[in-house]
Amino acid sequence: xxxxxxxxxxxxxxxxxxxxxxxxxxxxxxxxxxxxxxxxxxxxxxxxxxxxxxxxxxxxxxxxxxxxxxxxxxxxxxxxxxxxxxxxxxxxxxxxxxxxxxxxxxxxxxxxxxxxxxxxxxxxxxxxxxxxxxxxxxxxxxxxxxxxxxxxxxxxxxxxxxxxxxxxxxxxxxxxxxxxxxxxxxxxxxxxxxxxxxxxxxxxxxxxxxxxxxxxxxxxxxxxxxxxxxxxxxxxxxxxxxxxxxxxxxxxxxxxxxxxxxxxxxxxxxxxxxxxxxxxxxxxxxxxxxxxxxxxxxxxxxxxxxxxxxxxxxxxxxxxxxxxxxxxxxxxxxxxxxxxxxxxxxxxxxxxxxxxxxxxxxxxxxxxxxxxxxxxxxxxxxxxxxxxxxxxxxxxxxxxxxxxxxxxxxxxxxxxxxxxxxxxxxxxxxxxxxxxxxxxxxxxxxxxxxxxxxxxxxxxxxxxxxxxxxxxxxxxxxxxxxxxxxxxxxxxxxxxxxxxxxxxxxxxxxxxxxxxxxxxxxxxxxxxxxxxxxxxxxxxxxxxxxxxxxxxxxxxxxxxxxxxxxxxxxxxxxxxxxxxxxxxxxxxxxxxxxxxxxxxxxxxxxxxxxxxxxxxxxxxxxxxxxxxxxxxxxxxxxxxxxxxxxxxxxxxxxxxxxxxxxxxxxxxxxxxxxxxxxxxxxxxxxxxxxxxxxxxxxxxxxxxxxxxxxxxxxxxxxxxxxxxxxxxxxx
Amino acid sequence: xxxxxxxxxxxxxxxxxxxxxxxxxxxxxxxxxxxxxxxxxxxxxxxxxxxxxxxxxxxxxxxxxxxxxxxxxxxxxxxxxxxxxxxxxxxxxxxxxxxxxxxxxxxxxxxxxxxxxxxxxxxxxxxxxxxxxxxxxxxxxxxxxxxxxxxxxxxxxxxxxx
Numbered sequence: 035x036x037x038x039x040x041x042x043x044x045x046x047x048x049x050x051x052x053x054x055x056x057x058x059x060x061x062x063x064x065x066x067x068x069x070x071x072x073x074x075x076x077x078x079x080x081x082x083x084x085x086x087x088x089x090x091x092x093x094x095x096x097x098x099x100x101x102x103x104x105x106x107x108x109x110x111x112x113x114x115x116x117x118x119x120x121x122x123x124x125x126x127x128x129x130x131x132x133x134x135x136x137x138x139x140x141x142x143x144x145x146x147x148x149x150x151x152x153x154x155x156x157x158x159x160x161x162x163x164x165x166x167x168x169x170x171x172x173x174x175x176x177x178x179x180x181x182x183x184x185x186x187x188x189x190x191x192x193x194x195x196x197x198x199x200x201x202x203x204x205x206x207x208x209x210x211x212x213x214x215x216x217x218x219x220x221x222x223x224x225x226x227x228x229x230x231x232x233x234x235x236x237x238x239x240x241x242x243x244x245x246x247x248x249x250x251x252x253x254x255x256x257x258x259x260x261x262x263x264x265x266x267x268x269x270x271x272x273x274x275x276x277x278x279x280x281x282x283x284x285x286x287x288x289x290x291x292x293x294x295x296x297x298x299x300x301x302x303x304x305x306x307x308x309x310x311x312x313x314x315x316x317x318x319x320x321x322x323x324x325x326x327x328x329x330x331x332x333x334x335x336x337x338x339x340x341x342x343x344x345x346x347x348x349x350x351x352x353x354x355x356x357x358x359x360x361x362x363x364x365x366x367x368x369x370x371x372x373x374x375x376x377x378x379x380x381x382x383x384x385x386x387x388x389x390x391x392x393x394x395x396x397x398x399x400x401x402x403x404x405x406x407x408x409x410x411x412x413x414x415x416x417x418x419x420x421x422x423x424x425x426x427x428x429x430x431x432x433x434x435x436x437x438x439x440x441x442x443x444x445x446x447x448x449x450x451x452x453x454x455x456x457x458x459x460x461x462x463x464x465x466x467x468x469x470x471x472x473x474x475x476x477x478x479x480x481x482x483x484x485x486x487x488x489x490x491x492x493x494x495x496x497x498x499x500x501x502x503x504x505x506x507x508x509x510x511x512x513x514x515x516x517x518x519x520x521x522x523x524x525x526x527x528x529x530x531x532x533x534x535x536x537x538x539x540x541x542x543x544x545x546x547x548x549x550x551x552x553x554x555x556x557x558x559x560x561x562x563x564x565x566x567x568x569x570x571x572x573x574x575x576x577x578x579x580x581x582x583x584x585x586x587x588x589x590x591x592x593x594x595x596x597x598x599x600x601x602x603x604x605x606x607x608x609x610x611x612x613x614x615x616x617x618x619x620x621x622x623x624x625x626x627x628x629x630x631x632x633x634x635x636x637x638x639x640x641x642x643x644x645x646x647x648x649x650x651x652x653x654x655x656x657x658x659x660x661x662x663x664x665x666x667x668x669x670x671x672x673x674x675x676x677x678x679x680x681x682x683x684x685x686x687x688x689x690x691x692x693x694x695x696x697x698x699x700x701x702x703x704x705x706x707x708x709x710x711x712x713x714x715x716x717x718x719x720x721x722x723x724x725x726x727x728x729x730x731x732x733x734x735x736x737x738x739x740x741x742x743x744x745x746x747x748x749x750x751x752x753x754x755x756x757x758x759x760x761x762x763x764x765x
Numbered sequence: 766x767x768x769x770x771x772x773x774x775x776x777x778x779x780x781x782x783x784x785x786x787x788x789x790x791x792x793x794x795x796x797x798x799x800x801x802x803x804x805x806x807x808x809x810x811x812x813x814x815x816x817x818x819x820x821x822x823x824x825x826x827x828x829x830x831x832x833x834x835x836x837x838x839x840x841x842x843x844x845x846x847x848x849x850x851x852x853x854x855x856x857x858x859x860x861x862x863x864x865x866x867x868x869x870x871x872x873x874x875x876x877x878x879x880x881x882x883x884x885x886x887x888x889x890x891x892x893x894x895x896x897x898x899x900x901x902x903x904x905x906x907x908x909x910x911x912x913x914x915x916x917x918x919x920x921x922x923x924x925x926x927x
Contacts, residue, residue, distance in 0.1 A: 106862030106898045241858045248863030249851045251798015251839035255864060258797035266792075291781060312788035385802055385810060385864040385897050434800075434864030435897045468803045668858065672903070676861060679899025702807035702895060711889035713901035 079131070082211040084173055085219060086144050087117055087166030089131075090211035094194055096123040098167075101133045101145040102155040103406050104244065105436035106676075107731045108669035109155035111242045113163055115665055116156070119236040120167030120227065123194040123207060130243060135412035136427035149407040151441050151559060153632035153729020156665055160727055161227075168225045170214070177214035178205050230663055230724050239668030244432075256404040256431035257389045261461040264391070265294060266311035267453050268318045269464060271303035271474050274695035275554050277325040278302055287317040296321060299452045307453060311465050330554045331695040338692060339376075341551050342482045345503030346374070351547040352506070353520045355530050358543030360486075363497030367488025371582050373575055375485065376756040377567045379690040380478040380560060381697075383705060386434025387471040388446040391463040392454040394419055399426045401447055402461075404433030406440040414444035418451035437680070438559030442511065443476060469700040476558025477690055477697075479505035481567055485575040488543075493583030495594060497543040500528065502571065506550045507564075510557050524548040527565040527631050527736065528572065533726075535565055535631045538601030539576070539594040555692060561680055562735035565631030570757065573627040573740030578753050587626050587744065588614050601628055604637040604658040604721060611719045612639030612656035622653065625745030627737045634661040634728030638741035640714070644749040648764035652682065652714040652742055657734050659718070662726040671718040674734050678716050681738030683708040686759045706760070768832040771796070772841025775832075782828035786820075787811040789827040790838060798839040798867045802895065809894030812868035813838050819875035839867035842874060850874045853911035861898030868894050873908050882912050 081089035081097045089097040098117045104110035110130055118128050138145045146162065171191065178196040179186040182203060189198050194207040230237060247253035272278070282304050284296035292313035299305045304323050308314035364370060391402040392415070399421035405411040408430045416423045433440055446464060454462040466474070481504020488497040508515035508523055515523060526535045528546045537546075560566070580590035588609050595602040605628040609615075614626060621643045628637035641654040657674050664670055687706035691698045699705040743754040750764050766777045771794055780789055790799050790813070799822060802810030806824040813822045814837040815830065830836065842848050846855070850873045860866045869892070876883055876891040883891070888908050896904070 106860075108861070242860075245855055245858060245860055245863075246846065248860040248866050249854050249870065250842070250846045251796070251867050253863055254797065255800075257801070258791075260795070260797075310788065310792040312784055312792060383897060385800070385808070385862065385895070387801075433862065435862045437897070465801075468805075672858070672861060672900070675902045676899030679901055680897065701805050702803045703805055707808075707895045707897065708899075708901075709895065710892045710901040710904060713899075713905075716902055 082215050084170040084211055084214050085166055086141070087163055088121060088170035090207050092208045094124070094127050094206050094208035096121060096128050096194065096207065098128060098130050099133050099145070100130050101138065101148045102159065103150035103408070103430070103433065103436065105150070105406065105433040107155065107673060108242060108666065109150065110244055111240065111669060112156050112665040113159065114243060115236040115238070115240060116160055116164050117167035119233050120164045121171050122191045125235050125240070127194060128243070132430055134428060134430060135408040138409065139412065139423060148409045149441065150436070151406050151438055153634075153732040157633060157727040157729055160663070164227050165222060165225045168227060169220050172220045172225070173214040173217040174207055174210055176217045177210040180217075181205070181210065181213065236665050237663075238666065240666055242669065254431065255386055255434050256391065256402055257386055257434070257465060259391050259402045259431070259463065261391065261393070264461040264463055265307050265309065265457060266314050267305045267307045267450070267462055267464040268311060268314035269299060269303050269305040269449060269466065269470060270318055270321075270323065271470065272325045272327075273473060274325065274327040274331050275556060276302065276330065277327045279304060280324040280326050282324065283322040286320040290317040290320065293317045295456060297453065297456060299449050303449065305449070305453050305464070307457065307462065311463070315467060327695060333554060333695045334693055335691045338480060338553055341553070342480070342503045345549040345551040346482060346484045346501055348549055350549065352516075352550040353522050353525055353548040354546060355525065355528065356545045358497070360497045360499045360543040360545035363543035364486050364488035364499060367496055368491040369489040369582060371487045371489070371578055373485050373578060373753065373755055374482060375571045375574065376482040377480065377570065378688070378757065379480045379555060379692070380684055380688045381472050381475040381690050381705065382435070382437045382439035382560060383472065383707065384433065384435030384437060384439055387466045387468055389463065389465040390446045390450040391461050392447070392450040393459065393461040394421070394451070394454045395459050397425055399451070400429070401450070402429045402431060403447060404431050404440060405444070406433065406436045406438070407442055410442045410444050411447055414447040415451060418448045419455070437561040438563065439475065441559060443558065445474070468702070472690070472700040472705060473697045475690070475697075476510070476556045478560035478563055478566070479507060479557040480553075481505065483571040485571060487575070487579050489579065489583050493585055495541055495579055498541045498545075500546040500571070501549065502547070502568070503549045503551050505552050505555070505557050507557050507559065509550060509552050521548065521550060524550070524564055525568070526563075527568040527629055534633050536598070537572070538598040538628065538630060540597045541594070554695070561677070562631060562732040565629060565732070565736035566681075566684070566739070569627070569629035569631070569736035570739045570743070573629060573737070574743050574747075574753060574755070577625070577744040577747055581747070591626070591628060600635050600660060600723065601630060604628060604635040604660050607658035607719050607721050608637035608639050608656055611658065611717060614639060623745050623749040625741045625743065625748055627740035627744055629736045629740070630733070631736050632729035632732045633726070634659060634730065634733035636734045636737045638734070638737040640741035640745045642742060642745040642749060644746060644764055646765065650746060650759060650764065652712070654715045654717070655738070655741065656717045656719060657737065658721055659730070659734055660721045660723055661728040661730050661733065662722055663724060664720045664722040667720055670720055670730050673730050674718040675716045677732070677735035678738050679708050679713060681735040682712070682742070685739040685742055685757055689758050689761070767828065769794070769827070769830060769836060770832065770834065771836045772838060778827065780827060783826045786813070786822040786825045786827045786830060786836075790822060796838050796840050800864055800867055802865065802868070807895070808865070808868075809872060810865050810868040812871040812894065814871060814875060817875070817878060819872050839871060842870065848874060849911040850877065850907070853907040856910060857903050857907040859900050859903040859907050861900055865894060865896045869896065869904055873904070873911065876908065877912055882914065883908060
């Protein structure tokens, strides 16, 4: 039993990150109609659980249950808005509580999956959480009608106050919650959700619910957890990824202040456990560790570049789409264009570095962690400790940034358990140094991409050949995602199929290929992967084509988007709000780009200047987004602004070079991050069409770099064919 | 045993002299609002005020702080989050994950003490802390709002809760 549940949990956790949209939990299950009635969480705060999504206190406070991770992206507030909208409660009385993975498991996963990645936090749970809010409303109204002995059709609710107009009676949600909990839940088929165009809570630019404790230092992150008798650990894992520890000399460290133990961790690392983390870290620096580094120590940026280049010229592929005969069309075209682009490995550099606290007792395993998938954390805790899942619990803390780093892998939980095994009944807090965090990421994969195009004598694109060669996320994290040698995930943004990451351009002769060239460097999801890299390759090259054809960048794209009206509409929105075609001050130049990823359509314009020394300043960006439904425009704008900062950091500075088999640029002095002074003015244009649900956190990042490099192209007359820009000589 | 004046309270601290002030604040005094982000004075997550000046506590040996020096951490900036910077931060809805915000707020408070009406250039120069969520645009707005430099776009746009 344990094994089966565990296997399922782990598979789910990885898949939820690695694959795109997955089917949501069934409505009945997720509504919790068959779940036990009273949860521990509800019992703790004096609220009555009406159903699994809604608990109500006697003072009318409506507690909305959240199972997705809040790591800054605003999902907690957005989900609460969706539930509150259907519940028809008073938004001023809404609060939230997070369900733990252990609570979910104990109730047979009544809340469905908990993974939060791929910009899916709201879009894949919106249907069942809204139904949860609506079902609770129906039960509350029924309870009031029963109490008054009137037909339920005669009662109505507004802001959590139920009214029976004929008798002029009113009662608040808090007063009928206990009775409502005993009402037979409605058949899901009978739940009618509101037309989003009539929303009064969802769809509004409300403030976040979770800001107050971020302003005064009182918010507790996992790294801040205090527990009785807690010991701290610092770790150094093999710099050459995967190398095993041969020996270590801890003669000096063992005698340093506060040190309790110096130990090998999982064959590849050495940790120091001490009273304080500072003692652990400083002692660790004195430990002389020998690793069996082997052939991987010879791998460098140069050897990886050779391997990727070989992939460009090889004959096979590991994923493709095609129509017509691109190679022939290009060969016979009036004009041919060819270019090779490249992007580097990137770390996530979350502000809160990887950390976890674990306490192992005789019959219990507990972990305090920041995670993008608390079920994956629970599975890792159980697997590493050998304690059955039912006797494990994970206390989730909002991560200080995630960006894809804290998903299914849970490497830091595995490490902390390995250390905690040596200290029974003692909480062990493992904190990675910034250098460790940079050295042991699951990096955004490296790739190169050869683009070839043919134009006819009218300057129309008649053939396009894309061949990208690079590392595969699925190969590292999810081999089951590779079917018969084909890894379609690497083609994100270039798909023919509608819905998730469709290429908007129609080209009569098209061949898109991916060839897998893996390395020993761990790779994983990274905000907007792989649409980030693929969007840059495609949009920078389309710019080259437009300029070669002598056409306007916007008009050239418009003509290729005729068959894809949603792509075209966001492009037009960005162009209009971005003043495309209007005069700019001397020295300023515009670029434009569009792309689709994570279920949403994005486009951007950028205004840049390039000084005589080749230094670029981005002055203004306008981003248009069609995410289908806009649950909170104020928070969507925050995500768009954030995607610009994250995307520009990568475009200008981001690079993890591999030297002697290991990562370089291990702190912010060498892995530079965009600062406030470099942040352009960002204008967000949200153009929802209400006929689908797309993501928000990731989609717009894929147009940030291309809009900027296309503006640089306009400024300098030369394309930017590799990132980061700090390595590119522009003048 | 050394004495440190933190948030108006004198505390006895026992630690090796080269222990960074950050880790004394976090692990010995037990105030965790001040954050570890890089350890090399790059990101500013560890920003505190020492005698009114913003300092990156990860790179200051605690023994270099004198008993008479007044250290203020985010927890001591105001009672009830009532500092104008905290109020502006709430009004503009600045934080995303929140991890860097203690340091951002401390940096902004120090800026406004020196320059009550900062220009954009002043803000560019003073606000060099790293935020990976990318809240920079709202930080700029909030600093202007705290300075009373007129109403700001996001603050107008976001509806109040009640």
